[in-house]
Amino acid sequence: MVFDSGARQLFSWEEVIDEKPLTASSQTLLPHALAKFVAQSDTSCMIALRHGKVAGIVTRQDLLSAIAHKANWARLRLTKVMTHPVITVAKSELSLVAASLLQQFKQHQISHLPVVDDDNTLIGIISYRHLLVIFREQKAEISIKRQHQHAQLFAEITLKIRQSLQLKEILQTTAEEVQKLLDADRVVIYQVLPDGTGKTTSEAVKDPYPAVLGMAFPEEVFPTEYQQLYAKGRVHAIRDVLAPNSGIAECLLEFIKQWGIRAKLIVPIVHPLASDQAAPRADSHQLWGLLIAHQCSGPRQWTDFELEFMQQLAAQISIALSQGQMLEYLEERVNLRTAELTEANRALQQEIQERKQIEIALRQSEEQLRLITNNLPVLIAYVDAQQCYRFNNQAYEYWLGQNPAELYGSPIKAFTQPDHYQNIRPHIETALMGEQVTYESELILKDSRRHSVSVSYIPHLELINQNQAKINGFFALTTDISDRKAIERMKDEFIAVVSHELRTPLTSLHGSLKLIATGRLGNLSEAGQQMLAVADESTDRLVRLVNNVLDLQRIESGEVTMDNCTCNAAELVEQAAEAMQTMAQQHGIEIHTQLKPLFIWADPDYIVQTLTNLIGNAIKFSAPHKTILLSLQPHSATPQLLQGAAAPSDSPASAALFCVKDDGQGVPSDKLDSIFERFHQVDSSDSRKKGGTGLGLAICRKIIEQHGGKIWAESEAGVGSKFYFTVPLSHDQIHD
Amino acid sequence: MISKLILVIDDEEPIQKVVGLSLKMEADWQIICASSGPEGITLAEASQPDAILLDVMMPEVDGIQTFERLSNNLQTKDIPVILLTAKTGTAEKRLFQKIGVTGVITKPFDPLSLASQIAKLTGWLL
Numbered sequence: 001m002v003f004d005s006g007a008r009q010l011f012s013w014e015e016v017i018d019e020k021p022l023t024a025s026s027q028t029l030l031p032h033a034l035a036k037f038v039a040q041s042d043t044s045c046m047i048a049l050r051h052g053k054v055a056g057i058v059t060r061q062d063l064l065s066a067i068a069h070k071a072n073w074a075r076l077r078l079t080k081v082m083t084h085p086v087i088t089v090a091k092s093e094l095s096l097v098a099a100s101l102l103q104q105f106k107q108h109q110i111s112h113l114p115v116v117d118d119d120n121t122l123i124g125i126i127s128y129r130h131l132l133v134i135f136r137e138q139k140a141e142i143s144i145k146r147q148h149q150h151a152q153l154f155a156e157i158t159l160k161i162r163q164s165l166q167l168k169e170i171l172q173t174t175a176e177e178v179q180k181l182l183d184a185d186r187v188v189i190y191q192v193l194p195d196g197t198g199k200t201t202s203e204a205v206k207d208p209y210p211a212v213l214g215m216a217f218p219e220e221v222f223p224t225e226y227q228q229l230y231a232k233g234r235v236h237a238i239r240d241v242l243a244p245n246s247g248i249a250e251c252l253l254e255f256i257k258q259w260g261i262r263a264k265l266i267v268p269i270v271h272p273l274a275s276d277q278a279a280p281r282a283d284s285h286q287l288w289g290l291l292i293a294h295q296c297s298g299p300r301q302w303t304d305f306e307l308e309f310m311q312q313l314a315a316q317i318s319i320a321l322s323q324g325q326m327l328e329y330l331e332e333r334v335n336l337r338t339a340e341l342t343e344a345n346r347a348l349q350q351e352i353q354e355r356k357q358i359e360i361a362l363r364q365s366e367e368q369l370r371l372i373t374n375n376l377p378v379l380i381a382y383v384d385a386q387q388c389y390r391f392n393n394q395a396y397e398y399w400l401g402q403n404p405a406e407l408y409g410s411p412i413k414a415f416t417q418p419d420h421y422q423n424i425r426p427h428i429e430t431a432l433m434g435e436q437v438t439y440e441s442e443l444i445l446k447d448s449r450r451h452s453v454s455v456s457y458i459p460h461l462e463l464i465n466q467n468q469a470k471i472n473g474f475f476a477l478t479t480d481i482s483d484r485k486a487i488e489r490m491k492d493e494f495i496a497v498v499s500h501e502l503r504t505p506l507t508s509l510h511g512s513l514k515l516i517a518t519g520r521l522g523n524l525s526e527a528g529q530q531m532l533a534v535a536d537e538s539t540d541r542l543v544r545l546v547n548n549v550l551d552l553q554r555i556e557s558g559e560v561t562m563d564n565c566t567c568n569a570a571e572l573v574e575q576a577a578e579a580m581q582t583m584a585q586q587h588g589i590e591i592h593t594q595l596k597p598l599f600i601w602a603d604p605d606y607i608v609q610t611l612t613n614l615i616g617n618a619i620k621f622s623a624p625h626k627t628i629l630l631s632l633q634p635h636s637a638t639p640q641l642l643q644g645a646a647a648p649s650d651s652p653a654s655a656a657l658f659c660v661k662d663d664g665q666g667v668p669s670d671k672l673d674s675i676f677e678r679f680h681q682v683d684s685s686d687s688r689k690k691g692g693t694g695l696g697l698a699i700c701r702k703i704i705e706q707h708g709g710k711i712w713a714e715s716e717a718g719v720g721s722k723f724y725f726t727v728p729l730s731h732d733q734i735h736d
Numbered sequence: 737m738i739s740k741l742i743l744v745i746d747d748e749e750p751i752q753k754v755v756g757l758s759l760k761m762e763a764d765w766q767i768i769c770a771s772s773g774p775e776g777i778t779l780a781e782a783s784q785p786d787a788i789l790l791d792v793m794m795p796e797v798d799g800i801q802t803f804e805r806l807s808n809n810l811q812t813k814d815i816p817v818i819l820l821t822a823k824t825g826t827a828e829k830r831l832f833q834k835i836g837v838t839g840v841i842t843k844p845f846d847p848l849s850l851a852s853q854i855a856k857l858t859g860w861l862l
Binding site (some may be wrong): 499503504505506507508509510511512514515518520539543563605 | 747750751753754755757758761822829830843844845846847848
């Protein structure tokens with residue numbers, strides 16, 4: 001497409017020629033002619049006719065001049081003031097080409113041009129002013145049309161450019177469209193690189209001209225000063241590069257010749273954004289590159305429009321660059337965000353996977369737990385704070401015929417006999433107060449037999465914070481202990497029977513030996529008497545052993561319950577001392593006491609048993625003429641206090657401290673603890689030498705522990721021993 | 737010394753013999769023996785002994801039941817009953833005291849002081 005500059009624009013006949021001009025006969029008097037002018041105020045000239053032919057022309061100015069300067073003007077006729085001969089133009093010869101028509105007016109320096117036919121008869125008149133107005137109007141219209149056309153064309157190209165957001169594609173489209181529009185031989189987009197070198201990034205080139213696409217240009221080809229000029233917006237249009245005044249640098253000429261370039265138009269592409277910036281900035285510009293059109297076929301005069309068009313497209317490229325960079329920036333952000341989201345998603349997926357695995361593990365664990373609980377020979381239930389069952393294992397079905405599904409949500413009371421519920425209710429309430437409970441009871445199971453059971457209630461505490469816990473319910477474990485009970489009964493019976501069966505012959509044996517030893521049943525030889533003594537002593541030991549075994553068994557089995565009461569501890573010590581007095585005398589030992597009046601909460605018989613046992617040991621392991629000291633004093637149970645230390649004055653006593661001190665052979669320090677174990681003696685030969693059973697101290701320990709006290713020994717081998725035990729003071733004593 | 741008649745109720749014959757010899761040697765007391773509770777009660781009613789030495793662990797009717805029957809028997813209720821038992825536990829001793837026996841002598845006893853122990857428990861002068 002080639003644009004008309006407007007010079008060849010044609011007029012139409014009707015718009016140029018006034019076909020009804022002001023006319024009058026050449027003989028018309030001037031007043032009449034004046035009257036005609038007045039009647040047609042917009043007419044500036046009048047054609048004077050003679051016989052219908054153009055005789056002359058009178059302008060309004062001519063007429064007014066005559067009136068002003070000639071006194072007889074009223075009698076004058078038009079012939080006197082008209083201009084003649086008159087330049088006319090035949091309609092057939094009339095050029096309606098605007099330029100040539102205007103040229104005629106300029107050439108003859110006329111303002112009006114009558115148009116005649118071939119007979120010289122007036123057809124109309126052309127006014128220069130009118131012609132000029134029309135010409136200007138047309139020119140303006142053309143200009144508007146052209147602007148519109150340019151805008152439309154520019155919009156079309158811009159649209160094509162904008163159809164892509166990919167910079168490379170935009171640049172290539174631009175090069176192609178510019179090349180087509182300008183009908184240039186080559187259009188390239190040259191990118192200036194930060195180091196001053198450059199390269200052609202896009203190109204549209206006609207055959208047979210060589211392509212320069214991708215070619216790298218050294219810095220010399222495009223010096224820094226040129227770059228600065230272009231960065232400021234310089235546009236360079238060169239009609240003929242070979243012309244002496246082309247302004248092409250010498251160094252470029254070689255390059256230009258190499259590529260056969262004759263004319264070139266260079267428009268800068270400025271970039272409002274520094275390449276290293278993360279986000280666009282409006283106040284920053286740099287030369288990104290050049291939009292270059294080459295004409296290789298010959299010199300070319302670049303028009304203003306072409307120049308302007310190139311500039312506008314360069315601006316579009318600049319915008320596209322910004323958008324591209326913004327896009328890149330956004331894409332980068334999107335990619336970054338996408339990567340973050342992908343990572344978050346991956347982590348989420350992993351967490352979901354882990355949770356699923358945990359859930360599966362939990363389910364498996366729960367299933368295993370259910371399998372275990374259902375197969376355990378124990379009733380297992382979970383009871384909530386409202387005393388309703390929330391879980392029952394399958395044993396409820398097996399043992400009691402109660403379906404766990406039916407039990408779920410039901411109150412314990414609904415499935416328990418009223419009297420039994422009254423018995424277990426205190427235990428339930430204790431468990432719901434957060435304290436573990438274990439008790440023994442009896443249940444009638446599905447086999448209609450009464451079974452002994454051990455029941456434990458374990459509170460389910462949920463920590464609210466470090467100091468507070470909420471009781472959600474409790475776990476109830478019921479174990480059938482019928483077999484154990486039966487075995488215990490059998491054991492007790494067995495021990496009782498054995499005891500009796502052993503003691504009975506022992507009694508006979510012991511009695512018989514004693515009676516023989518009196519000599520009243522006949523005299524024995526000395527050796528016989530010695531043997532009799534051995535037999536007597538052995539029966540004594542056997543009796544003690546049987547007694548101790550029975551005692552220990554009874555205490556350990558819990559068969560024995562301490563019948564605690566407030567009792568005078570000093571009296572108990574005196575009582576024990578008196579009981580052992582005979583034995584002490586036999587061994588030549590003196591027993592001394594050092595007692596403070598204290599009242600203890602204890603079973604007096606068992607405390608006396610403990611004391612006699614300890615005193616008996618002290619006698620047995622003391623040399624003749626030694627003394628045994630029995631002491632009693634208040635004692636604080638504070639753990640910081642050394643064992644055996646009396647309560648300091650500022651610490652309230654909570655127990656009575658009993659001490660049996662002897663000056664005997666003592667106990668090695670490494671055996672001070674083990675001597676309280678059954679059948680444990682410092683010297684294994686002791687039992688034979690001293691007649692001990694190895695159970696006395698074990699019994700003492702059991703008795704004291706059942707009182708809530710503590711027993712221990714302090715000793716130094718060869719110096720003596722101190723056996724201590726504590727028993728809680730009675731309530732009254734503590735308050736006193 | 738006043739001679740006493742002691743009824744020994746024990747299912748073990750050797751015990752009867754040892755007790756008899758012991759009391760004879762120490763205090764010259766006489767004994768009569770029964771091997772079961774019911775036999776002992778009959779003998780007590782018939783012979784009215786000064787005291788009864790009663791074994792606790794006996795088949796069928798044990799010593800405690802025998803004591804209860806003796807206590808509830810108008811003819812025997814005033815005769816002092818001393819349990820002769822192998823049961824030496826504190827709890828058992830308490831039980832024996834509770835039911836109101838005159839005393840308890842544990843087996844094996846000292847045959848040379850058995851009469852003294854009985855005299856002490858019954859308040860007799862030996």
